[in-house]
Amino acid sequence: MKFGKSIRTRLIIGFMGVMLPVVVYMLINNSYSREIVREKVSETYRNTLDIFVGQTDHNLAQINDYLYKMSVLDSDVGLLMSFPMDSDGYTLTKIRIDAKLNRDVGVYNLIDAVFLYHHNDIIFGTNSVYNDTKNIIKSHMDNMTTAENLAHNDQQTWEVRADDRMPGKYFLINFIKVSEELYVGAIIKVKDINTMLSIQWSDGDIGHNGIYLREDNRLVQALTESLSPLDLNDEILKEPYESLTDHETGADYLVMNRMSERVNIAYQVVIPEETLLRNLLFFRNVTLFAPIGFLAILLLYLFFMRNMLFKPLHELILGMKKISLGMLDVRLKKNKSLEFEFLGNTFNIMAEQIKTLKIDVYEEQLRVKQGELKQLQAQINPHFYMNSLNIIYNLAALNDTETVKKMSLHLADYFRFIMKANRDTITLKEELTHIENYITIQKIRFPDKLQCTFEGMDTILNYPIAALTIQPFVENSIIHGFKNRRQLFQIHIRAEMTEDNGFALTISDNGVGFSPEVLKKLQNKEPLQHEEKSSLGIMNVIHRLDLLYGERTSITFGNHSEGSGAIVTIVFPKPLEGGRAVV
CATH class of the missing domain: 3.30.565.10 (Histidine kinase-like ATPase, C-terminal domain)
Structure with missing residues (x-):
């Protein structure tokens, strides 16, 4: 019996012909709903990221103003270099400046350290390990205050630096020249900025975030430990967002990049689409499980047809095969259907006649x-x-x-x-x-x-x-x-x-x-x-x-x-x- 000509196959094809358009409609409707929700929710997340980047740049600008005012308006900073370094006046002025710096570190929660740098002395306040911070300021300021580097220094732009002694390795540093050999500056840990960014996304609950060093429109170096499951391109996205797929798991993600105007870094957020569509969970599940429901209905339908049609036909065909193999004791059971009852009685009479003849x-x-x-x-x-x-x-x-x-x-x-x-x-x-x-x-x-x-x-x-x-x-x-x-x-x-x-x-x-x-x-x-x-x-x-x-x-x-x-x-x-x- 050819597969395409069986009654069972034709009944299944007819059932699928009725149910398939319904399933297709539900899938299209769900896809359209997903697009609408993705657009609206992603717009909210884009605004949140824009606000964070803008607020961070504003904080960097405020710290720059603070450094500028300290270098120009603070009397102790102006008097410091007028005293010999081994004099009592220098020591007393240094103590007053040290107290101010430690106070200001607590005021600006983004700052890790504020310092006054002279190649023979460093005054600073910090929230980190004292000696490590001092050595970091000393080694990096010695390099940044050379004549060659000072010629390229922009007091409004922060510089990204790396040091294994710094928690998280990467940090931002900026300084302003007070006099020929005195500079006032500040250090911000990139890790602290990323922690504040993580708070916006519950760090893995809503999405994954990271901070990258950039050159123009290219990402050249990850400044934080990457939490993203995707292997992302080094090109900064030109669109407000982009949808990418993890080829290993098949999961879809929404990716957004924003560049800072105060430092050569870019903020990146990766949000699973499952998070975006959380509010559509019920409708999504209904759509996904609808084919299973239709399959269950099909199985019930086939079970009913099996008892009514397929099973009697199968028994009749099996009985004929056994008769052809010489098994003459086979008899068909009574069936509730009039048609199959007639076929069964006729078959049993025929089998009995064949058996009698063959026994002789x-x-x-x-x-x-x-x-x-x-x-x-x-x-x-x-x-x-x-x-x-x-x-x-x-x-x-x-x-x-x-x-x-x-x-x-x-x-x-x-x-x-x-x-x-x-x-x-x-x-x-x-x-x-x-x-x-x-x-x-x-x-x-x-x-x-x-x-x-x-x-x-x-x-x-x-x-x-x-x-x-x-x-x-x-x-x-x-x-x-x-x-x-x-x-x-x-x-x-x-x-x-x-x-x-x-x-x-x-x-x-x-x-x-x-x-x-x-x-x-x-x-x-x-x-x-x-x-x-x-x-x-x-x-x-x-x-x-x-x-x-x-x-x-x-x-x-x-x-x-x-x-x-x-x-x-x-x-x-x-x-x-x-x-x-x-x-």
């Missing part, structure tokens, strides 16, 4: 098969009979009357079994008792030269087998394998369970084994030649096993090694409870 044919074939099996069993009896007469003749020739008496009893049991062997099956125990009688007769013929042992038979003694299935192999071992009469001839019969709960029966001896020609023919199931008719019993067993069990059994032939004993293995199918076989 099968019974006729079975009668033919049973007749053939009994004929094969009968072929063995003359073979045993001739051997028995030969043994009696040899004993009579020796005038061994006691042994003849003993032999007669065993022969009576032996031939009593032969006369009952026309039954379809006997138990394995009966077959083994028959083999023991046969071995005893042969031991009388060959005293102290013959031994037969059994192993692993306890659990399978009630297993039903065809009569004279094992005995011909024991007889064949003695006739063909017992050539060296000087040593003890041993026959070992062993049973082992197989993986499919059947068992394998192995008959082995220590005789000369099969000749290469005979072994090859037995392995290939080829008929034996006229001169090999002593092996008639073996071919008879092979044929009977095939008739009784078919492919569920197997028989293999081999030798231990060249000239060292034959091995025959028969695999019987799984026995059922009570010892019955699967036949």
